[in-house]
Amino acid sequence: NAGVTQTPKFQVLKTGQSMTLQCAQDMNHEYMSWYRQDPGMGLRLIHYSVGAGITDQGEVPNGYNVSRSTTEDFPLRLLSAAPSQTSVYFCASTPDRLNSPLHFGNGTRLTVT
Amino acid sequence: QKEVEQDPGPLSVPEGAIVSLNCTYSNSAFQYFMWYRQYSRKGPELLMYTYSSGNKEDGRFTAQVDKSSKYISLFIRDSQPSDSATYLCAMSGGGFKTIFGAGTRLFVKA
Numbered sequence: 001n002a003g004v005t006q007t008p009k010f011q012v013l014k015t016g017q018s019m020t021l022q023c024a025q026d027m028n029h030e031y032m033s034w035y036r037q038d039p040g041m042g043l044r045l046i047h048y049s050v051g052a053g054i055t056d057q058g059e060v061p062n063g064y065n066v067s068r069s070t071t072e073d074f075p076l077r078l079l080s081a082a083p084s085q086t087s088v089y090f091c092a093s094t095p096d097r098l099n100s101p102l103h104f105g106n107g108t109r110l111t112v113t
Numbered sequence: 114q115k116e117v118e119q120d121p122g123p124l125s126v127p128e129g130a131i132v133s134l135n136c137t138y139s140n141s142a143f144q145y146f147m148w149y150r151q152y153s154r155k156g157p158e159l160l161m162y163t164y165s166s167g168n169k170e171d172g173r174f175t176a177q178v179d180k181s182s183k184y185i186s187l188f189i190r191d192s193q194p195s196d197s198a199t200y201l202c203a204m205s206g207g208g209f210k211t212i213f214g215a216g217t218r219l220f221v222k223a
Contacts, residue, residue, distance in 0.1 A: 004156070
C-alpha cells in the first residue's frame with residue numbers, strides 16, 4: 001500500500017499564481033484533511049472532508065478551496081497565491097471512525113515569492 | 114493563548130538517556146491524546162495513542178495523561194540516535210478535529 005501520496009514535493013509560485021496540490025489515498029478512508037505546518041505554529045487544519053461530496057472549513061481556510069469527488073482524492077487549490085501561504089502542506093486521512101489517528105503524506109513544500 | 118502548548122526545544126541528550134517530552138492544554142473536553150514522530154522532510158507518523166487519563170507503554174515509549182492537571186508526557190527510555198526527530202503532541206475532544214502542539218525537536222547524540 002502506498003498510503004497517502006502527495007504531489008508535487010516542492011513548488012515555487014509567484015504572487016497571484018494559482019495551483020493545485022494533489023492528495024490521494026489508497027486505504028479507502030472516508031475522512032481526509034489538509035494541514036499547513038509553519039515554524040512555532042504546529043499543524044493547523046485548513047479544510048477537511050468526511051466523505052465524497054462533503055467538505056468543511058478548518059482553522060485557516062482563507063485563500064484555499066477544496067473538493068472531494070471521489071473517496072481517494074482530495075485536492076487543495078490555491079486561488080491566488082500570497083507570500084503568507086509559504087508553508088509545508090500535509091494531507092492526512094483516517095477511517096470513518098471518530099478519533100482514529102491520522103495517516104499523513106510526506107508533504108508539499110510551497111514557496112510563494 | 115494556544116489550546117495546546119509544547120516547548121519547541123531543541124532538546125539534546127546523549128545516547129541511552131531517558132527523554133521526557135511534555136504538553137499542556139487548556140480545553141477540558143479533550144479526551145484522546147496522541148504523540149506523533151516526524152523525521153526531517155517527512156510527514157508525522159503516529160507513535161502513541163491514549164484515551165483519557167493513565168499510562169500506556171509500548172517498548173521504550175511510555176505515554177502519560179493527567180487530565181486533572183491538563184498535562185501529557187512522553188517518555189523515551191534508552192534513547193537512540195534514530196529517535197532524533199520532532200515529536201508532536203495532539204489531542205481531540207471527539208469528532209474529526211485534532212489540535213496539534215508546535216512540536217519538540219529532539220537530538221540524541223551517539
